[in-house]
Amino acid sequence: MTRFHICAAAAGLFLAATLGGRPALSQETPVVIEICAQCHGEAGISTAPLTPNLAGQRQKYLLKQLRSFRDPGRESADGELLSDRSHPIMNAMTERLNDAELFRLAKYYSKLSCGPEASVKPLPMPEGADKCEVCHGGSRSNPFTDTPVLAGQKADYLLRQLDLMRKPERDLAERNKRRHRLSEIMLDDLDRDQLKEISAYFASLSCHIPE
Ligand code: HEC
Ligand code: HEC
Structure with missing residues (x-):
């Protein structure tokens, strides 16, 4: 495990402890965003080369990615795998977030200025x-x-x-x-x-x- 992974695991645990399940409370979102900011930057502009900027990105696209991370390998209606995405950190980050929270996060970042x-x-x-x-x-x-x-x-x-x-x-x-x-x-x-x-x-x- 690298330091990055340990940090991510700790952030995941904190997220789990903070949310404790999948509540859809709007005041939880700022707490979650503070965790996201550790890697994606306060304003959605990251400083790490392998961590994407989120600010100003398309809302529908962001939501699709967050849902893919949460439910990797989900198949299309006809059973064919058309798109799939998995990343250990982001899988952990989204694991406990419900649809409403993912929607709110995607909306939040899409509205920020891209820089x-x-x-x-x-x-x-x-x-x-x-x-x-x-x-x-x-x-x-x-x-x-x-x-x-x-x-x-x-x-x-x-x-x-x-x-x-x-x-x-x-x-x-x-x-x-x-x-x-x-x-x-x-x-x-x-x-x-x-x-x-x-x-x-x-x-x-x-x-x-x-x-
Ligand atoms: C510990 C670091 C870390 C934290 C915390 C983190 N992310 Fe990420 N995130 C990453 C990395 C690294 C990637 C790139 C994954 C890949 O290569 O597939 C990523 C990818 C993403 C993507 C895909 C963007 C794109 O352009 O395709 C979204 C959306 C995202 N993160 C949202 C979030 C949200 C929302 C949170 C808070 C709930 C969060 N992240 C917390 C590291 C982090
Ligand atoms: C017909 C439309 C189309 C064309 C043409 C296309 N792409 Fe894409 N590309 C997409 C879609 C849709 C996605 C989102 C995939 C997903 O949902 O995971 C994507 C995703 C990507 C991503 C991931 C971006 C991120 O933020 O994570 C990269 C990089 C990319 N494409 C590069 C390219 C390059 C380079 C070319 C030209 C050689 C190209 N694409 C041509 C539709 C297209």
Whole structure:
């Protein structure tokens, strides 16, 4: 166990003790948010390279992720696994939260400002990134509420997600995995150097993309 994991386990225990089950009390939410802030930052902007910013992210997308972490491996109505996500810390974080609380958390973070305008110049668009922008926006708008905005996100975090989605079975032992069939197909013909470049490109863009 790393120090990070111990810290996460402690935060999970605190969460369990604080909530003691799954009550839907609105005054609990600020307490929960203080725990989230330890990793995701007070204003939803994290400082750790592998921990995503949450501020200004799409509400529907955030809710879907929180529900996936809480109920990893849930199948679609026809029994097919279309999307799945598991991470030891986030599994523990969401374990005791009910639907209403997850909804409130997603709403809270989606309403926060995604941060100040980037002070660095955006990188030029690498080959292959234009097809990502159709859904994710970037230099143009992202029309889909269930599709995350990548602009201004942590580059290392994005690359990690791409690694997980490209080879979803890879980190099974670590309980860190991510499966999304559509994304797997999108990443098929890109090698890792290209994915690294694309991650750095999106991270360099301003999160204040036009709606
Ligand atoms: C101990 C650190 C830690 C704490 C505390 C924590 N998180 Fe996370 N969170 C992470 C990490 C690391 C990831 C990236 C997981 C991955 O790689 O799949 C993550 C991912 C997420 C994501 C997915 C974001 C995206 O862009 O896909 C959401 C949403 C989220 N956390 C919300 C929360 C909320 C809400 C809380 C409080 C209840 C919380 N987190 C507490 C570390 C933490
Ligand atoms: C047809 C629409 C579509 C296209 C095109 C697409 N994606 Fe996605 N992508 C999605 C959706 C939807 C999700 C959310 C998956 C989920 O719910 O877990 C996603 C998730 C992601 C994530 C995780 C982000 C986070 O915050 O955790 C990354 C990174 C990503 N895509 C990168 C890419 C890249 C790079 C490309 C281009 C090679 C691309 N996507 C093309 C729809 C698309």
